Amino acid sequence: MPLLFQRKIGLEDRPIPIAGIRDLLQDALAATGFTDATGNPLHFAPHDFRRIFTTDAVINGMPPHIAQLILGHRDINTTMGYKAVYPEEAINGHRAFIARRRDLRPSEEYRSPTEQEWESSSATSNDARLPSETAAGPTAPVASTSTAASLNYRLVPAE
Incomplete structure (x- = not known):
């Protein structure tokens, strides 16, 4: 596989050692004068x-x-x-x-419900309760208020 960083030595293409690449990179970054948010010179590794x-x-x-x-x-x-x-x-x-x-x-699975379907669904789901615990335990999130509201669920606190 070809090497990304190489140089000619005589008639051969030889890899540039990693330390040489680090030095070249740091010298190039220092020459730019770029700094990070704290004002320190940027540092990149190969x-x-x-x-x-x-x-x-x-x-x-x-x-x-x-x-x-x-x-x-x-x-x-x-x-x-x-x-x-x-x-x-x-x-x-x-x-x-x-x-x-x-x-x-x-x-047809992706059509909007008719008003009648929506009302029917809304009427039957008003008493639905979200579980207060899941298999993961009582600290696991069940549903956000916005999710529950959009599904017409009534949030019931854990007992």
Whole structure:
């Protein structure tokens, strides 16, 4: 596999030692004058760029198993641990999932209920009680007030 950081020595391409890469990186950062929020010079390690590359590659469509091969990981979970997840990405991923799911399900499942269906559902669910405990125990969240209100549930405190 080709090396990312290499130099010619005679007729051979040789890897640049990791310490040399660190020095080059720190010198380049120092020359920029960039600082972090506390005013200290920025510090990056070569490994940071592996993470940045992986995040960018997978977000832009590289299949994770290909990134795994490029990075030389035995386990795909190691590769996916490198990939950062941004809130917008999570939202877009969820929307795409819902769109794919809707494509697979009969369209009538996704219609808006009629007024009569809504009233009928509302009348029968007004007395529904949310459980005060789950299998995880009494501290596990059951439903938010907004979720319960949208479902017409009445919140009942744990006894």
